[in-house]
Protein backbone atom coordinates (compact mmCIF):
# COMPACT_ATOMS: atom_id res chain seq x y z
CA UNK A 1 0.00 0.00 0.00
CA UNK A 2 1.34 3.43 -0.95
CA UNK A 3 1.22 5.70 2.12
CA UNK A 4 2.86 8.87 3.41
CA UNK A 5 5.60 8.53 6.01
CA UNK A 6 3.71 9.91 9.02
CA UNK A 7 2.51 6.77 10.75
CA UNK A 8 5.54 4.61 9.99
CA UNK A 9 7.93 7.23 11.37
CA UNK A 10 5.90 7.98 14.48
CA UNK A 11 5.77 4.24 15.21
CA UNK A 12 9.54 4.05 14.71
CA UNK A 13 10.15 7.00 17.05
CA UNK A 14 7.96 5.38 19.71
CA UNK A 15 9.43 1.92 19.15
CA UNK A 16 13.10 3.06 19.08
CA UNK A 17 13.98 1.71 15.64
CA UNK A 18 14.57 3.30 12.25
CA UNK A 19 12.59 2.88 9.04
CA UNK A 20 14.95 2.26 6.12
CA UNK A 21 14.99 4.73 3.24
CA UNK A 22 16.60 3.12 0.20
CA UNK A 23 17.30 5.20 -2.89
CA UNK A 24 16.06 3.72 -6.14
CA UNK A 25 17.66 3.99 -9.55
CA UNK A 26 15.67 1.75 -11.84
CA UNK A 27 12.91 -0.84 -12.10
CA UNK A 28 15.05 -3.72 -10.88
CA UNK A 29 16.23 -2.02 -7.68
CA UNK A 30 12.71 -0.96 -6.87
CA UNK A 31 11.47 -4.50 -7.38
CA UNK A 32 14.24 -6.01 -5.22
CA UNK A 33 13.62 -3.55 -2.38
CA UNK A 34 9.86 -4.09 -2.45
CA UNK A 35 10.17 -7.88 -2.59
CA UNK A 36 12.71 -8.07 0.22
CA UNK A 37 10.91 -5.65 2.56
CA UNK A 38 7.62 -7.40 1.86
CA UNK A 39 9.23 -10.74 2.72
CA UNK A 40 10.54 -9.21 5.97
CA UNK A 41 7.16 -7.55 6.54
CA UNK A 42 8.54 -4.09 7.35
CA UNK A 43 7.60 -0.61 6.08
CA UNK A 44 9.95 0.99 3.57
CA UNK A 45 10.65 4.40 2.08
CA UNK A 46 11.73 4.54 -1.56
CA UNK A 47 13.87 7.64 -2.01
CA UNK A 48 14.15 9.35 -5.39
CA UNK A 49 16.73 12.08 -5.91
CA UNK A 50 16.22 14.68 -8.63
CA UNK A 51 19.06 13.05 -10.59
CA UNK A 52 17.47 9.60 -10.31
CA UNK A 53 14.10 11.03 -11.35
CA UNK A 54 15.68 12.55 -14.44
CA UNK A 55 17.50 9.29 -15.19
CA UNK A 56 14.32 7.22 -14.98
CA UNK A 57 12.31 9.64 -17.14
CA UNK A 58 10.45 11.70 -14.54
CA UNK A 59 8.18 11.54 -11.52
CA UNK A 60 5.18 10.22 -13.46
CA UNK A 61 7.19 7.26 -14.75
CA UNK A 62 8.36 6.43 -11.24
CA UNK A 63 4.96 6.79 -9.57
CA UNK A 64 3.43 4.57 -12.27
CA UNK A 65 6.20 2.00 -11.91
CA UNK A 66 5.95 1.84 -8.11
CA UNK A 67 2.14 1.61 -8.14
CA UNK A 68 2.36 -1.12 -10.79
CA UNK A 69 4.93 -3.11 -8.84
CA UNK A 70 2.91 -2.87 -5.61
CA UNK A 71 -0.13 -4.21 -7.47
CA UNK A 72 1.47 -6.90 -9.63
CA UNK A 73 3.84 -8.19 -6.94
CA UNK A 74 1.04 -8.12 -4.34
CA UNK A 75 3.07 -5.99 -1.95
CA UNK A 76 1.16 -5.62 1.32
CA UNK A 77 3.61 -3.59 3.48
CA UNK A 78 3.33 0.21 3.83
CA UNK A 79 5.44 1.78 1.06
CA UNK A 80 6.27 5.48 1.02
CA UNK A 81 7.38 7.07 -2.26
CA UNK A 82 9.56 10.00 -1.30
CA UNK A 83 11.50 12.76 -3.07
CA UNK A 84 15.04 12.86 -1.70
CA UNK A 85 16.58 16.35 -1.49
CA UNK A 86 13.98 18.19 -3.56
CA UNK A 87 15.72 21.48 -4.27
CA UNK A 88 12.69 23.73 -4.78
CA UNK A 89 8.92 24.02 -4.58
CA UNK A 90 8.50 23.19 -8.30
CA UNK A 91 10.21 19.78 -7.92
CA UNK A 92 8.06 18.90 -4.92
CA UNK A 93 4.85 20.01 -6.65
CA UNK A 94 5.68 17.92 -9.73
CA UNK A 95 6.32 14.83 -7.61
CA UNK A 96 3.21 15.31 -5.47
CA UNK A 97 1.06 15.80 -8.56
CA UNK A 98 2.54 12.59 -10.00
CA UNK A 99 1.52 10.62 -6.90
CA UNK A 100 4.51 10.77 -4.54
CA UNK A 101 3.37 10.43 -0.93
CA UNK A 102 6.25 12.26 0.75
CA UNK A 103 8.82 14.90 -0.15
CA UNK A 104 12.02 16.24 1.28
CA UNK A 105 12.51 19.92 0.63
CA UNK A 106 16.19 20.65 0.97
CA UNK A 107 16.55 24.42 1.10
CA UNK A 108 19.51 24.06 3.45
CA UNK A 109 21.85 25.90 1.07
CA UNK A 110 19.95 29.08 1.91
CA UNK A 111 20.03 31.15 5.10
CA UNK A 112 17.59 29.88 7.72
CA UNK A 113 14.96 32.53 6.97
CA UNK A 114 14.85 31.57 3.28
CA UNK A 115 14.97 27.86 4.16
CA UNK A 116 11.90 28.43 6.35
CA UNK A 117 10.06 30.40 3.64
CA UNK A 118 10.59 27.72 0.96
CA UNK A 119 9.88 24.83 3.34
CA UNK A 120 6.62 26.45 4.46
CA UNK A 121 5.45 26.80 0.85
CA UNK A 122 6.10 23.09 0.32
CA UNK A 123 4.35 22.14 3.57
CA UNK A 124 1.26 24.16 2.60
CA UNK A 125 1.02 22.44 -0.79
CA UNK A 126 1.86 18.97 0.53
CA UNK A 127 -0.33 18.87 3.63
CA UNK A 128 -3.43 19.84 1.64
CA UNK A 129 -2.81 16.63 -0.32
CA UNK A 130 -1.94 14.38 2.65
CA UNK A 131 1.72 14.30 1.66
CA UNK A 132 4.39 14.39 4.39
CA UNK A 133 7.37 16.76 4.36
CA UNK A 134 10.95 16.32 5.57
CA UNK A 135 13.30 19.32 5.76
CA UNK A 136 16.99 19.85 6.42
CA UNK A 137 18.71 22.20 8.85
CA UNK A 138 22.46 22.78 8.68
CA UNK A 139 23.99 21.13 5.64
CA UNK A 140 24.84 17.46 5.05
CA UNK A 141 28.17 17.18 3.26
CA UNK A 142 29.75 14.71 0.85
CA UNK A 143 28.86 13.76 -2.71
CA UNK A 144 25.40 12.99 -4.03
CA UNK A 145 24.23 13.02 -7.66
CA UNK A 146 27.83 14.00 -8.47
CA UNK A 147 27.56 17.23 -6.49
CA UNK A 148 30.02 17.68 -3.62
CA UNK A 149 29.35 20.00 -0.70
CA UNK A 150 30.71 20.64 2.78
CA UNK A 151 29.11 20.05 6.19
CA UNK A 152 27.49 22.71 8.38
CA UNK A 153 26.11 21.27 11.60
CA UNK A 154 22.56 22.10 12.72
CA UNK A 155 21.81 23.90 15.99
CA UNK A 156 18.87 23.22 18.28
CA UNK A 157 17.73 26.81 17.96
CA UNK A 158 17.54 26.66 14.14
CA UNK A 159 15.77 23.27 14.24
CA UNK A 160 13.16 24.64 16.64
CA UNK A 161 12.65 27.77 14.56
CA UNK A 162 12.17 25.79 11.35
CA UNK A 163 9.84 23.27 12.94
CA UNK A 164 7.67 25.89 14.64
CA UNK A 165 7.42 28.10 11.56
CA UNK A 166 6.65 25.34 9.05
CA UNK A 167 4.94 22.35 10.70
CA UNK A 168 7.15 19.80 8.92
CA UNK A 169 6.59 16.09 9.66
CA UNK A 170 10.24 15.02 10.02
CA UNK A 171 13.62 16.71 10.18
CA UNK A 172 17.10 15.88 8.95
CA UNK A 173 19.46 17.90 11.14
CA UNK A 174 22.97 17.84 9.66
CA UNK A 175 25.15 16.52 12.48
CA UNK A 176 28.32 15.35 10.79
CA UNK A 177 27.02 12.68 8.41
CA UNK A 178 27.99 12.82 4.74
CA UNK A 179 26.67 11.36 1.50
CA UNK A 180 28.98 8.76 -0.01
CA UNK A 181 31.66 6.79 1.82
CA UNK A 182 33.37 8.35 4.84
CA UNK A 183 37.04 9.18 4.92
CA UNK A 184 37.94 7.61 8.26
CA UNK A 185 35.52 7.26 11.14
CA UNK A 186 32.29 9.34 10.92
CA UNK A 187 32.15 12.14 13.46
CA UNK A 188 28.48 12.41 14.41
CA UNK A 189 27.32 14.89 17.05
CA UNK A 190 25.23 12.49 19.15
CA UNK A 191 24.83 14.94 21.99
CA UNK A 192 23.06 17.53 19.83
CA UNK A 193 21.08 14.73 18.15
CA UNK A 194 19.70 13.68 21.53
CA UNK A 195 18.94 17.26 22.56
CA UNK A 196 17.10 17.98 19.29
CA UNK A 197 15.16 14.72 19.59
CA UNK A 198 14.05 15.55 23.12
CA UNK A 199 13.07 19.10 22.17
CA UNK A 200 11.11 18.32 18.98
CA UNK A 201 8.03 16.08 18.78
CA UNK A 202 8.77 14.96 15.20
CA UNK A 203 10.93 12.03 14.00
CA UNK A 204 14.56 12.72 13.08
CA UNK A 205 16.27 11.48 9.92
CA UNK A 206 19.89 10.42 9.43
CA UNK A 207 21.23 10.98 5.92
CA UNK A 208 24.47 9.44 4.72
CA UNK A 209 23.66 6.04 6.23
CA UNK A 210 26.32 4.19 4.19
CA UNK A 211 29.55 3.27 5.90
CA UNK A 212 28.57 4.29 9.43
CA UNK A 213 29.89 1.64 11.85
CA UNK A 214 27.21 -0.48 13.52
CA UNK A 215 27.87 0.87 17.01
CA UNK A 216 27.30 4.43 15.74
CA UNK A 217 24.03 3.40 14.08
CA UNK A 218 22.97 1.90 17.44
CA UNK A 219 23.88 5.15 19.15
CA UNK A 220 22.03 7.27 16.56
CA UNK A 221 18.87 5.19 17.05
CA UNK A 222 19.27 5.51 20.83
CA UNK A 223 19.54 9.30 20.33
CA UNK A 224 16.21 9.36 18.49
CA UNK A 225 16.88 8.71 14.78
CA UNK A 226 13.73 7.18 13.23
CA UNK A 227 14.67 7.03 9.52
CA UNK A 228 18.02 6.19 7.97
CA UNK A 229 18.86 6.91 4.32
CA UNK A 230 21.02 4.44 2.42
CA UNK A 231 22.14 4.86 -1.16
CA UNK A 232 25.90 4.43 -1.70
CA UNK A 233 26.16 1.03 0.00
CA UNK A 234 23.46 -0.47 -2.22
CA UNK A 235 25.16 1.00 -5.30
CA UNK A 236 28.53 -0.36 -4.22
CA UNK A 237 27.13 -3.80 -3.38
CA UNK A 238 25.27 -4.06 -6.69
CA UNK A 239 28.24 -2.89 -8.78
CA UNK A 240 30.61 -5.36 -7.15
CA UNK A 241 28.24 -8.29 -7.79
CA UNK A 242 27.65 -7.28 -11.42
CA UNK A 243 31.36 -6.73 -12.03
CA UNK A 244 32.11 -10.18 -10.69
CA UNK A 245 29.37 -11.72 -12.86
CA UNK A 246 30.73 -10.02 -15.98
CA UNK A 247 34.28 -11.08 -15.15
CA UNK A 248 33.24 -14.72 -14.81
CA UNK A 249 30.75 -14.58 -17.71
CA UNK A 250 32.52 -12.41 -20.30
CA UNK A 251 30.14 -13.45 -23.09
CA UNK A 252 26.94 -12.59 -21.16
CA UNK A 253 24.77 -10.10 -23.04
CA UNK A 254 21.19 -10.55 -21.79
CA UNK A 255 20.50 -7.36 -19.77
CA UNK A 256 18.17 -9.29 -17.48
CA UNK A 257 21.05 -11.57 -16.52
CA UNK A 258 23.58 -8.74 -16.24
CA UNK A 259 21.42 -6.39 -14.16
CA UNK A 260 19.83 -9.29 -12.29
CA UNK A 261 23.20 -10.63 -11.20
CA UNK A 262 23.15 -7.95 -8.49
CA UNK A 263 19.79 -9.03 -7.07
CA UNK A 264 20.97 -11.44 -4.35
CA UNK A 265 23.66 -9.02 -3.13
CA UNK A 266 21.22 -6.10 -2.91
CA UNK A 267 18.65 -8.20 -1.07
CA UNK A 268 21.28 -9.43 1.37
CA UNK A 269 22.43 -5.86 2.05
CA UNK A 270 18.84 -4.74 2.63
CA UNK A 271 18.32 -7.47 5.20
CA UNK A 272 21.59 -6.54 6.93
CA UNK A 273 20.48 -2.88 7.18
CA UNK A 274 16.97 -3.71 8.35
CA UNK A 275 18.35 -5.85 11.19
CA UNK A 276 20.89 -3.16 12.09
CA UNK A 277 18.17 -0.48 12.13
CA UNK A 278 16.11 -2.75 14.43
CA UNK A 279 13.17 -2.46 12.03
CA UNK A 280 12.85 -6.24 12.27
Ligand code: 13P
Pocket residue numbers: 023047084085178179180181206207208209210229230231232233
Ligand atom coordinates in the same frame (compact mmCIF):
# COMPACT_ATOMS: atom_id res chain seq x y z
P1 13P B 1 24.54 7.50 1.32
O1 13P B 1 24.68 7.57 -0.16
O2 13P B 1 25.77 7.95 2.01
O3 13P B 1 24.05 6.21 1.78
O4 13P B 1 23.43 8.59 1.71
C1 13P B 1 22.14 8.46 1.22
C2 13P B 1 21.32 9.61 1.57
O5 13P B 1 21.48 10.23 2.59
C3 13P B 1 20.26 9.99 0.64
O6 13P B 1 19.62 11.15 1.01
